[in-house]
Structures are given as structure tokens and as C-alpha cells.
Amino acid sequence: MTTTTLAVLVPLLPFLGAAAGLLLGRTAPGFVRPLAVLPPLASLVLAALVAVRQGGDQAVDAHTELTPTGSVPIELALHIDGFAALVAILVAFVAACVQIYSTGYLRDDPRYPSYAALVSLFTSAMLLVVYSGDLIVLLVGWEVMGICSYFLVGHYWETPEARAASLKAFLVTKLGDVPFLIGLFALATDAGSFRITRVLGAVSSGHLHHPTLIALLLLAGVAGKSAQFPLHTWLPDAMAGPTPVSALIHAATMVAAGVYFIARLLPVFEASSAAMVVLAVMAAVTMTGSGLAALAQDDIKRVLAYSTIGQLGYMTGGLAVGDRGAAVFHLLSHGAFKALLFLAAGVIIHAAGTNSLAAMSRMHGLRDRVPDAYWTMTVALLALAAIPPFSGFFSKESVLGAAEHVATGSTDRAPGAAGWIVLVAGLLAALLTAAYATRLWLLAFRGRGAEAPDHGRQPLTMTVVLWVLAVPSLAFGGLAYRSLPSWFDGRDLTPTLLTSILGTGLALVGGLLTYGAWQRTNALAARVPAAPAPSFEWERLQGEAAAHPEGDASLVEAHALADHGPAYRDLAHAPDPGRLLLGPLHRPAAAGFHLDTVYAALFVRPVQAGASLVRFLDSAVVDTYVRGAAALPRLLGAAVRRAQTGNVQTYVSALLAGTVVLAVAVVLVASGA
Amino acid sequence: MHLAYPAVLSALLFCTGLYGVLARRNAILVLMSVELMLNAVNLNLVAFDVWLSRAARETLHSGQALTLFTIAIAAAEIGIGLAIVLAVYRNRGTSDIDKLRDTAEGPETRGPGTEGPGSSAAEKAEATA
Numbered sequence: 001m002t003t004t005t006l007a008v009l010v011p012l013l014p015f016l017g018a019a020a021g022l023l024l025g026r027t028a029p030g031f032v033r034p035l036a037v038l039p040p041l042a043s044l045v046l047a048a049l050v051a052v053r054q055g056g057d058q059a060v061d062a063h064t065e066l067t068p069t070g071s072v073p074i075e076l077a078l079h080i081d082g083f084a085a086l087v088a089i090l091v092a093f094v095a096a097c098v099q100i101y102s103t104g105y106l107r108d109d110p111r112y113p114s115y116a117a118l119v120s121l122f123t124s125a126m127l128l129v130v131y132s133g134d135l136i137v138l139l140v141g142w143e144v145m146g147i148c149s150y151f152l153v154g155h156y157w158e159t160p161e162a163r164a165a166s167l168k169a170f171l172v173t174k175l176g177d178v179p180f181l182i183g184l185f186a187l188a189t190d191a192g193s194f195r196i197t198r199v200l201g202a203v204s205s206g207h208l209h210h211p212t213l214i215a216l217l218l219l220a221g222v223a224g225k226s227a228q229f230p231l232h233t234w235l236p237d238a239m240a241g242p243t244p245v246s247a248l249i250h251a252a253t254m255v256a257a258g259v260y261f262i263a264r265l266l267p268v269f270e271a272s273s274a275a276m277v278v279l280a281v282m283a284a285v286t287m288t289g290s291g292l293a294a295l296a297q298d299d300i301k302r303v304l305a306y307s308t309i310g311q312l313g314y315m316t317g318g319l320a321v322g323d324r325g326a327a328v329f330h331l332l333s334h335g336a337f338k339a340l341l342f343l344a345a346g347v348i349i350h351a352a353g354t355n356s357l358a359a360m361s362r363m364h365g366l367r368d369r370v371p372d373a374y375w376t377m378t379v380a381l382l383a384l385a386a387i388p389p390f391s392g393f394f395s396k397e398s399v400l401g402a403a404e405h406v407a408t409g410s411t412d413r414a415p416g417a418a419g420w421i422v423l424v425a426g427l428l429a430a431l432l433t434a435a436y437a438t439r440l441w442l443l444a445f446r447g448r449g450a451e452a453p454d455h456g457r458q459p460l461t462m463t464v465v466l467w468v469l470a471v472p473s474l475a476f477g478g479l480a481y482r483s484l485p486s487w488f489d490g491r492d493l494t495p496t497l498l499t500s501i502l503g504t505g506l507a508l509v510g511g512l513l514t515y516g517a518w519q520r521t522n523a524l525a526a527r528v529p530a531a532p533a534p535s536f537e538w539e540r541l542q543g544e545a546a547a548h549p550e551g552d553a554s555l556v557e558a559h560a561l562a563d564h565g566p567a568y569r570d571l572a573h574a575p576d577p578g579r580l581l582l583g584p585l586h587r588p589a590a591a592g593f594h595l596d597t598v599y600a601a602l603f604v605r606p607v608q609a610g611a612s613l614v615r616f617l618d619s620a621v622v623d624t625y626v627r628g629a630a631a632l633p634r635l636l637g638a639a640v641r642r643a644q645t646g647n648v649q650t651y652v653s654a655l656l657a658g659t660v661v662l663a664v665a666v667v668l669v670a671s672g673a
Numbered sequence: 674m675h676l677a678y679p680a681v682l683s684a685l686l687f688c689t690g691l692y693g694v695l696a697r698r699n700a701i702l703v704l705m706s707v708e709l710m711l712n713a714v715n716l717n718l719v720a721f722d723v724w725l726s727r728a729a730r731e732t733l734h735s736g737q738a739l740t741l742f743t744i745a746i747a748a749a750e751i752g753i754g755l756a757i758v759l760a761v762y763r764n765r766g767t768s769d770i771d772k773l774r775d776t777a778e779g780p781e782t783r784g785p786g787t788e789g790p791g792s793s794a795a796e797k798a799e800a801t802a
Binding site: 642 | 691694695696703770771773774775776777778
């Protein structure tokens with residue numbers, strides 16, 4: 001088979017798997033699991049084959065036009081360069097891991113068939129985005145991902161949180177997608193084509209007339225999809241979905257799409273230095289803000305969600321300094337360790353029966369209950385905190401190194417201001433990242449108090465996946481940083497000495513600070529006798545979780561999500577190093593800096609007020625006119641109806657009278673009177 | 674014979690018929706009045722036909738032909754009309770035109786055997802209950 005055929009099969013197989021899964025889910029339940037797991041695995045093999053054949057050399061381009069579509073043609077096009085080949089491997093790899101994990105995690109879920117089909121569709125859409133060489137075809141995958149994320153985040157639609165979160169995810173990303181669509185049209189109008197190669201050609205020959213406008217419009221869509229400030233608010237709420245979905249959304253699909261899109265069209269953004277500075281500011285605010293917020297979260301999945309936002313900030317930072325190789329490098333390594341973090345968090349939530357870090361910090365021996373999750377999560381957290389030699393170190397240092405190059409003016413790919421912004425924010429975020437990673441690890445695994453409940457062994461499918469993902473989290477960065485430049489733009493990705501020392505040093509400082517704060521809070525808690533006894537709710541929840549130790553992991557999670565608020569409002573005052581470190585910032589950071597409240601005041605309430613105004617205008621004003629206009633005909637009708645007495649003789653009398661009148665009139669007219 | 678005589682006679686016949694149609698309450702008498710009116714027209718037709726043929730303006734005697742038509746149609750009409758009246762009488766027990774007001778509009782309907790929208794709604798409610 002030619003490379004093109006292989007590449008077409010890569011997104012097609014999960015799509016067919018999704019269609020078959022949706023059709024057969026009810027009639028043939030035995031086929032659901034193979035149909036869920038095999039297509040991503042086959043896609044992984046095919047994507048690897050495509051990558052081997054492409055080999056980072058000349059990009060593979062193929063296109064066919066189905067039908068003429070007016071002035072700017074839309075074609076089914078493939079454009080596979082080194083970026084596309086490697087990102088496709090990541091997507092297929094993470095999707096296959098998630099599907100295998102889900103067979104264990106949601107094994108008793110009644111909606112597993114539709115869930116698995118939607119995950120397959122999600123994967124297929126992301127692979128379409130990755131391989132597509134035409135912006136409109138890319139947009140199709142982009143929007144299919146949006147709707148899939150809506151369905152998957154709302155998987156537990158019985159809970160109001162999940163319903164609200166899925167709606168929010170959909171609306172917020174759509175808010176970015178509208179400018180994105182306009183931006184695509186503007187770009188295609190300027191370039192005369194939707195084909196990525198032609199667009200890039202037009203940019204290099206200077207045919208782009210409004211680069212800043214186009215770049216900013218596209219940036220809105222990217223901010224929505226990749227959860228960048230100010231459109232990041234949907235991602236922490238999206239934790240209402242099942243954990244494997246979070247892993248998929250955060251690691252490989254959806255949020256990666258935005259970063260990948262900029263990486264593909266980076267020359268368009270580079271054509272406007274204003275857009276690059278905006279991108280840098282966006283990345284900086286996202287990095288630091290999400291780091292602070294992550295340090296104050298109590299829900300383990302929300303911590304990870306904010307960390308995703310922060311790591312995406314690194315990627316957009318790498319793009320803002322014009323080094324897409326570094327950004328995609330970080331995308332790849334982050335995909336591996338973030339998928340691992342979420343899947344391990346799923347195991348931990350299952351084992352602990354709660355997703356609250358405060359509650360976990362009162363459990364003793366959680367790490368002995370789930371040794372696989374403990375070890376793999378440690379690896380992933382070290383990678384997240386960018387400690388050498390884990391993979392996160394190399395990718396993060398490549399971003400920081402690129403920022404340093406730009407800041408010191410040794411390259412003119414991006415404005416120096418962008419370099420400085422990204423560099424400073426990146427170093428600050430490195431400190432924060434290490435701090436919240438340490439906090440998560442300490443609270444989850446070094447808790448003191450009652451013995452953690454025993455839920456038996458985790459399913460093999462779940463733990464094996466963790467170890468499979470731990471390998472790239474551990475070694476991918478170190479092994480790949482020398483060979484990756486030949487796949488990417490050829491720019492060196494080796495960590496530079498200065499930023500490595502600074503970044504790692506700050507990460508160590510952050511980790512040690514958190515450890516110190518943790519020791520101190522523990523000492524304080526020990527001195528205050530009898531911390532308020534765990535509330536009754538908490539006992540009940542423990543009993544409930546222990547009541548179905550063999551129960552489905554997702555069921556436990558659904559319970560944990562539903563009970564989180566009422567059960568842990570008191571527990572949130574447990575010893576927490578984050579509280580000590582952040583000081584007065586803790587409360588706003590825990591609430592995501594009240595951005596949701598601001599949006600509610602700025603957008604939601606005006607829209608609701610406008611809606612009620614329109615409803616009033618419609619029911620009270622417009623309808624009054626309609627009713628008034630109908631009143632006169634109704635009155636006339638009533639008058640005419642009165643004449644209909646049912647007496648035939650009356651009618652005939654009227655007829656006679658009419659005839660006489662007409663006859664008299666005719667006679668008068670004829671006689672000329 | 675001067676044309677005025679049959680013309681006046683037919684006018685009188687027509688007015689008598691008209692009065693009967695408008696004022697009589699019995700349906701059969703109304704039908705008979707309609708016959709009177711038709712025959713007044715027939716008389717007119719024959720009289721004017723004779724008058725015109727005498728003036729030699731018209732030789733086809735179409736007026737008389739039309740009279741034959743009218744008589745045939747009137748016979749059919751009275752047959753159908755009497756059948757209807759008989760059916761109504763069997764059904765309602767009366768042939769009084771004043772009491773046959775089923776087509777009247779809305780709440781003004783009165784008389785025996787009337788079925789306004791209200792009563793049919795009540796029937797429906799009974800049927801469902």
C-alpha cells in the first residue's frame with residue numbers, strides 16, 4: 001500500500017469502529033470491546049508505518065477534489081510532515097491506551113458501548129485534524145471533536161455538574177470557534193486556497209494582506225480549544241467526565257489540536273509580531289495563573305486539569321517564540337505523562353473512594369493499596385515537574401531554551417519582548433509546577449490517619465496501561481531530543497545550560513518549599529489536638545465506597561463526583577501546604593481567580609437579561625399588536641354571524657331585498673337618472 | 674289578446690308565490706309557492722314567445738321550448754323537494770320551517786333537534802366518561 005492509502009486508513013479505522021460500535025452496541029454486546037480497542041491499535045500501527053515511510057523528509061502531499069465548490073476550492077487533502085506523523089502516533093497511542101483502560105474502568109457501565117464509540121470518533125476526528133492538508137477538512141475534525149467532548153464530558157448526565165460542564169465546554173469552545181471560522185475564511189480569501197501548503201506559500205511570498213487580524217481571529221479558536229486564558233474555564237469543569245475521557249482530552253486530542261494548529265500555520269502567526277506578543281502574553285498569564293490555581297485545588301483531577309492548562313501554556317509559549325519544534329516536542333512528552341497522570345488518578349480515586357486530596361491526606365497507606373499507580377504517578381509527576389532525566393525536562397527546557405534565544409536576540413523569528421515574557425513566565429511556572437506536583441504527591445501518598453479502604457486489586461487492563469505509559473514518560477525526552485530535530489524544522493532541541501540550571505533549580509526550590517510547608521502544616525496539625533473529627537458524611541461515604549469493593553471504578557467515581565461538595569466542605573480545612581504557600585491568594589486561586597463569576601457577570605447575566613427582555617417584548621408587545629389586529633375582523637365576523645339565523649325565509653327575504661335594490665339600480669342607471 | 678293581460682297575471686302569480694315562500698311556515702306550502710313562481714315565469718315565457726313570433730322577429734319558439742324545459746325541471750325539483758320534506762318530517766316530527774334552524778350560528782340556535790357545538794362537546798364528554 002502506498003503511504004497515502006495508509007494515511008487515509010489511520011483516521012478512517014477509528015471512525016468505522018465508532019460507527020460499527022454505535023450500530024452493534026445493543027444487538028451484539030460481545031463485539032463492543034474488540035470494536036473499541038482494535039481500531040485505535042490498528043491506527044497506531046499504521047501511523048507508525050506512515051511515520052517510518054515519511055521519515056521526517058519531504059512532506060507527503062495528496063489531494064483530490066470531490067466537487068467544485070465555488071471560488072475557493074475545498075479539497076480532501078493530506079499533508080504529512082514530521083509534525084503530523086509524530087503527533088498522529090501520539091494520538092493513536094494514547095487513544096489505544098485509553099480504550100484498553102476503559103474496558104476495565106467502565107466494565108459495568110450500562111452506557112459503555114456508546115462511550116467507546118464516541119471515544120473512537122473523538123480519536124478519528126483528532127487524527128483527521130492531524131493529517132488534514134485542507135483547512136476546511138481540518139475544521140470538520142475540529143468541530144467533531146467539540147461535539148464528542150460535549151457527549152463524553154456529559155457521560156454521567158444524571159448529575160447536574162456533568163450536564164453543566166458539558167454545556168460549558170461546548171459553549172466556551174464554540175465562543176472561540178466562531179472567530180476561528182471567520183479567520184479561516186479571511187485566510188483563505190487572502191491566500192486563494194484552503195490548502196495548507198498553498199496558504200504557507202502565500203505567506204512566504206507576502207500575499208497575506210491582514211496577518212494580524214487573521215492571526216488574532218485564529219488565536220481565539222485556539223484559545224478555546226487549547227484552554228488558554230481567557231477561554232480556559234471549561235477545562236477544569238470538564239473533570240465531571242469519566243477519568244479516561246479526561247486523559248484523552250488532556251493528553252492527545254482536543255487541547256492538543258489548538259497547539260498543533262498553530263504549529264502547522266506558524267508562518268501565518270509569525271507574519272504579525274503583534275499576534276506573537278499576544279500569544280506570548282496569553283501563554284504567560286495561562287502558565288502562572290494555572291500554576292497558582294492548581295496549588296489551591298482540592299480535587300485531584302482539577303489539579304491535573306490546571307496543570308494541563310499550564311503545560312499547554314508552555315506549548316503556546318514555545319510557539320510564541322517561533323519554535324514549533326520545541327512546542328510539539330513538549331506536546332508529545334506531555335501527552336504521554338499527562339495521560340499517565342490521569343489514568344493513575346483514576347486508579348487512585350477508585351482505591352480511595354474519593355477525589356479529594358484533603359480526604360486522601362487523612363488516609364494511611366494508600367500507596368500500598370495501589371503500588372502500580374503510586375510508582376507510575378511518581379514518574380509522571382517527576383516528568384511534569386521537569387526533573388532530569390524524565391521526559392518533561394527535555395521538552396520544557398527546549399521551550400525555555402528557545403525563549404532564551406529570542407530574548408537575547410540571537411534569532412529574529414519572534415519579537416524579543418515575546419521571548420522575555422515567555423522566559424520569565426516559564427521559569428515562574430516551573431517553580432509552581434514543581435510545587436503543585438509535590439503537593440499532590442505528598443497529600444495523596446503520604447497521608448496520615450485511618451487506614452485506606454481496601455478495594456481489592458485493580459483490573460489488569462488498568463495497571464498494565466499505566467506501566468506502558470510510564471516508559472515514554474520516563475525515557476522519551478532523553479532518547480528523542482537528538483533525533484527529533486530531523487523530523488521537525490531542524491532546529492536544535494538540546495537543553496541549554498543556563499535555562500536548564502535555572503529551570504531545574506527553581507523546580508527543586510518549589511518542591512522543597514512545598515515539602516517544608518507540608519512538614520510545618522503537619523506539625524501545626526499535630527499540635528492542635530483533635531482536629532475536627534471526620535464528619536458523619538465522610539464516614540457514610542467511606543462505608544458506601546467499601547460497600548461495593550468489586551464495584552465498577554466509574555461508579556465509584558460518579559459517587560465521588562456527586563458527593564464531593566457536601567462531604568468535603570469541612571474537610572477542605574485539612575492541613576494543606578498549598579494554603580500556607582499561597583497565603584491570602586489561596587481563596588481566589590481555589591476559585592480559579594473568580595473568572596467564572598466575572599464571566600457570569602459580564603456575559604451570562606446580560607444574555608439572560610436580554611433573553612428575558614426579548615421574551616417580554618415578544619409576549620407583551622408583539623403579541624398585543626397581533627391580538628389587536630385580529631380584534632376588528634373578529635368583531636366584523638361576529639356581526640356577520642348574527643345574520644345566520646338558520647331560518648331559510650330570512651335568507652330569501654334578504655335575497656329578494658338585494659335583487660330589488662339591484663333591479664332599481666339597473667333601471668335608474670339605464671334611464672340615465 | 675294584449676300582452677298586458679298575461680304579463681299582469683304572471684306578475685300576480687309570482688307575487689303570490691313570493692309571498693307564500695316568504696310567509697308560509699309549512700314546508701309543503703312553501704314548495705307549492707315555488708311552483709306558483711315557476712309557473713308565473715312559464716306563463717311569461719309563453720306569452721312573450723307568442724308576442725315576438727307575431728312580430729315575426731323570432732320564429733324558433735324558443736320561449737315555448739324553454740317552458741317545456743322548465744316544466745320538466747320543476748317536476749324533478751318538486752319530487753326531490755317533497756322527498757326531503759318527507760324525510761325531515763319523519764326525522765323531526767315537523768315540517769315547520771321556523772323550527773328547522775340547524776344551520777344557525779352559535780348560541781342563538783333554538784328549537785328541537787338542534788345540535789350546537791356545545792351539546793356535541795357535552796356528548797363527547799359523556800362518551801369518554
